[in-house]
Amino acid sequence: MTNIRDLAREADVSVTTVSRVLNHHPYVADDKRKAVQDAIRKLGYIRNQTAVQLSTGQTKTIGVMLPYVDHPYHAAILQGIARCAFEEDYRFLTWQTNYVESHEQTVLQALAQREVDGLIIVSHSLAVEDILKYEQYGPIVFCEHHADVSAVYIDHYTAFQKGLAAFQSLGHTEIGICLGRPDSTNSLARKRAYQDTVACTPSEWIYEHSLTIEDGASIARHWLSQPRRPTALLTASDHVAAGIILELRKRGYRVPEDLAVIGFDGSDLAVVLNLTTVAVPYETIGREAFSIAISDTWRDHPQIEIPTTLLNGLTANPAVNER
Amino acid sequence: MTNIRDLAREADVSVTTVSRVLNHHPYVADDKRKAVQDAIRKLGYIRNQTAVQLSTGQTKTIGVMLPYVDHPYHAAILQGIARCAFEEDYRFLTWQTNYVESHEQTVLQALAQREVDGLIIVSHSLAVEDILKYEQYGPIVFCEHHADVSAVYIDHYTAFQKGLAAFQSLGHTEIGICLGRPDSTNSLARKRAYQDTVACTPSEWIYEHSLTIEDGASIARHWLSQPRRPTALLTASDHVAAGIILELRKRGYRVPEDLAVIGFDGSDLAVVLNLTTVAVPYETIGREAFSIAISDTWRDHPQIEIPTTLLNGLTANPAVNER
DNA sequence: ATAATCTGTGGAACGCGTTTCACGGCAAGG
């Protein structure tokens, strides 16, 4: 592999000059620049990025910690990160943690070992304090709200309130909710919104551990088996909502007449199902998190809230959907 | 930042010995090993991975080129790669290309610049010959079938045949198909299977550019507008199938009575929709591709075909689904 | 005319871990 010293010899200049040409530094005479460029072509030189990284102390790479790469909601954030990274000529390394703490530790270690310049934490199970110990090694940006950290997030409390209020304005009082991991920051905020907004909130109407379409289908079966059922269900994701709706329809029940459903995410599934949903601009979250991670602003622990919107489909509203 | 020379000074040994301790080399006396370990603790030493990479000439990182990180089918492959990478203590860099050739070029460049040790190409639009020029810089593994390359793939021809045969055994003769990018290797194989297996294959029954749920919905609307319609439709993905089914049901049509549908992928959407589908073990594809990329076997251009299976739901079979 | 800048260039140090080579000591094999 030819290196810049070979180039310098070939072009009869110093390595400094070669480096200048490579980095488009202005203080190079035209003839020497040309000599170097000829040498590059002649010897087929290709820059060794690793050497650049060691030299500059920057990897131009951001790490992304997320539980599952193939969950639609995480993938959407990843999409935003991917777009922004490409534009900024950065790379990103993804670690799938499955919420296993030792795996999350590996990711933090990678930041300390300077494999990445910064970290975007999409979701995590380690304690925030433990994660923040690694902030001495570089920026850490969360995609969830926590005090005293850099974060880009949606307000799950008000987002859930929007869904609940929509049900209430349609006259629903027997409202249930679905949650993902019951103790996550997001779920706790959602549960608070539920308990603050709705009068009747029995624990049998809080359906936990719902993430996938199939979880939705099993929630539907569970709902069918309940002696006392809510008439409306605010779900944790459009996928869960879709599972519920499809399972109920398969069994001859009607949505929203028998059970009104509101989704969460604003995915294309929602559009096709005519699902009322709380739309979340996940790509924006990814983009914003990335910008913070590569700028100096992270030191101020910026907190950027991304607004959500209620998209009206027909699954929340019996009156409209009647035919 | 403390480095191994600081450690050597502190522990009063040579850098060689420090390096030995760090890498668990056996030829180190117990007392010196302990001295080094004490120094590491005392100075809070953390290895600089970039320096290791430059020194060893290996990044322990694999690059992944794919068009979209958030498409379920690609994400599933990514999942396999992520799992395998973690187990092997490798990292992976993802590039989202959107099938833009200049972006794909960037990825190849990264291999040449030694940012990654190897490349997994999930899907691409550059010509294979052009991609293979970069094989001199490291392993390139495709997730699609091409001659004379390392590849892990499914046989789209026989996979499509399975779906078409299922329709035919139910008595269908008016069969249509959906394709993604019409000129991709996969689509061409699928179209060949269609034309070889089915007697009547008018071009109006080949629905191209279908990737998402919403594409499915618009195919359904298009189907409704056609004077002569197929009675069965083999789709390019479960998402497309879902879009078709949901749109048709929304408009009062029945699946499979009015239109029998078979999906592709074997996703959880298929399970919930009771969709007959050609199941593809995407995670396995990712895993296998990764193993090839990090082993020496890639030089022999191994070709690994992963088998598909037809999963029977009820959307292909009017008789069973009648109630 | 003189001081202060700006251009252009090269030598050498720097970032930092790995690895080759040489060498001394010691034990086992012949």
Next chain:
DNA sequence: CCTTGCCGTGAAACGCGTTCCACAGATTAT
């Protein structure tokens, strides 16, 4: 007793691009 061979250790080179510093010549400002 001598030769291998294994241990244990360190100096120095290596991988390779960036950058600080010194210096010379050319301008521009005072």
